[in-house]
Amino acid sequence: xxxxxxxxxxxxxxxxxxxxxxxxxxxxxxxxxxxxxxxxxxxxxxxxxxxxxxxxxxxxxxxxxxxxxxxxxxxxxxxxxxxxxxxxxxxxxxxxxxxxxxxxxxxxxxxxxxxxxxxxxxxxxxxxxxxxxxxxxxxxxxxxxxxxxxxxxxxxxxxxxxxxxxxxxxxxxxxxxxxxxxxxxxxxxxxxxxxxxxxxxxxxxxxxxxxxxxxxxxxxxxxxxxxxxxxxxxxxxxxxxxxxxxxxxxxxxxxxxxxxxxxxxxxxxxxxxxxxxxxxxxxxxxxxxxxxxxxxxxxxxxxxxxxxxxxxxxxxxxxxxxxxxxxxxxxxxxxxxxxxxxxxxxxxxxxxxxxxxxxxxxxxxxxxxxxxxxxxxxxxxxxxxxxxxxxxxxxxxxxxxxxxxxxxxxxxxxxxxxxxxxxxxxx
Numbered sequence: 001x002x003x004x005x006x007x008x009x010x011x012x013x014x015x016x017x018x019x020x021x022x023x024x025x026x027x028x029x030x031x032x033x034x035x036x037x038x039x040x041x042x043x044x045x046x047x048x049x050x051x052x053x054x055x056x057x058x059x060x061x062x063x064x065x066x067x068x069x070x071x072x073x074x075x076x077x078x079x080x081x082x083x084x085x086x087x088x089x090x091x092x093x094x095x096x097x098x099x100x101x102x103x104x105x106x107x108x109x110x111x112x113x114x115x116x117x118x119x120x121x122x123x124x125x126x127x128x129x130x131x132x133x134x135x136x137x138x139x140x141x142x143x144x145x146x147x148x149x150x151x152x153x154x155x156x157x158x159x160x161x162x163x164x165x166x167x168x169x170x171x172x173x174x175x176x177x178x179x180x181x182x183x184x185x186x187x188x189x190x191x192x193x194x195x196x197x198x199x200x201x202x203x204x205x206x207x208x209x210x211x212x213x214x215x216x217x218x219x220x221x222x223x224x225x226x227x228x229x230x231x232x233x234x235x236x237x238x239x240x241x242x243x244x245x246x247x248x249x250x251x252x253x254x255x256x257x258x259x260x261x262x263x264x265x266x267x268x269x270x271x272x273x274x275x276x277x278x279x280x281x282x283x284x285x286x287x288x289x290x291x292x293x294x295x296x297x298x299x300x301x302x303x304x305x306x307x308x309x310x311x312x313x314x315x316x317x318x319x320x321x322x323x324x325x326x327x328x329x330x331x332x333x334x335x336x337x338x339x340x341x342x343x344x345x346x347x348x349x350x351x352x353x354x355x356x357x358x359x360x361x362x363x364x365x366x367x368x369x370x371x372x373x374x375x376x377x378x379x380x381x382x383x384x385x386x387x388x389x390x391x392x393x394x395x396x397x398x399x400x401x402x403x404x405x406x407x408x409x410x411x412x413x414x415x416x417x418x419x420x421x422x423x424x425x426x427x
């Protein structure tokens with residue numbers, strides 16, 4: 001019997017011997033046998049989150065392929081959150097895709113749920129990972145090396161004009177596809193501030209069979225500014241079952257000093273003695289004045305990679321990663337980190353804010369009799385002045401209309417550079 005038009009696809013169900021469910025996909029194969037175990041195969045699954053025209057993560061995967069490495073590339077789909085004609089933004093589309101993986105019913109549901117609940121414009125990359133990991137779930141072997149390439153602040157890997165593979169969602173997919181996750185034996189996070197001890201614990205929880213992890217405790221090089229050299233060294237030293245990779249392998253390379261390495265037998269290595277947490281706290285306190293001056297708009301940030309605010313950001317990141325930082329302290333530090341990185345990249349943040357909220361800005365200001373500003377062209381100081389003027393007029397206008405009233409909290413969150421208003425993908 002054919003399914004009714006418009007009905008929601010359902011996962012395969014258990015049937016009596018000799019029968020075939022009508023909705024079982026043609027690619028369905030038996031689940032992996034109990035004796036399955038991951039094997040090193042030197043294949044690379046490369047996830048190019050930041051494949052914008054300016055950054056081109058695929059330059060990195062191309063360089064690996066040119067070395068003769070077998071590389072499966074996952075990148076942003078031409079149409080957001082789609083793969084193979086499946087609209088992953090809708091539950092029925094996520095389920096119809098999950099059915100193509102040919103996995104047991106409960107596992108199919110879990111994968112569909114992960115995709116449905118994932119952030120916008122990250123579902124297509126997650127689906128691409130799921131396709132590769134499904135090889136292991138069906139009893140075969142998935143790539144034993146994984147590269148996640150893109151921007152990183154702390155919550156996941158993302159790209160310009162693209163979504164974010166946030167760590168809870170990657171962890172949820174790993175839980176739904178445990179054999180795929182166990183296939184990952186060598187992991188490279190090609191993104192900034194991804195490599196402290198605290199982050200390594202997060203990665204090993206998701207990928208329990210990992211034997212080597214390489215990431216960065218500072219900024220990482222871009223595709224055209226050193227990343228390919230780093231990844232060539234990584235590819236050579238992670239072949240087979242070897243744990244030969246060390247931080248020393250990156251000496252002399254651009255931003256090689258920011259590389260951190262974890263191996264199963266040797267543990268974490270950033271090439272430095274662990275600093276005393278008291279010293280890190282003192283350092284961050286000393287840099288607070290420079291951060292606050294920029295936040296108030298009194299001091300510009302001419303260079304996003306250098307200067308007092310970047311130094312404050314680095315100090316905050318190092319405190320977050322220190323193993324003696326308490327969970328409560330880490331939560332507070334993460335909020336400071338999120339505000340600071342949005343301040344450092346205030347230029348693109350203000351541009352995206354104006355583009356996203358232009359109609360509401362126009363309506364709110366006009367309702368109060370004020371000329372609507374263009375935050376895209378304003379300095380931080382000018383923007384703060386405009387917001388203060390708006391909030392003063394709003395407080396002095398009893399019974400202000402909905403447009404003016406609703407814009408008030410939005411402007412406050414923009415002023416405070418709240419992560420709840422400004423997604424990482426604007427940075």
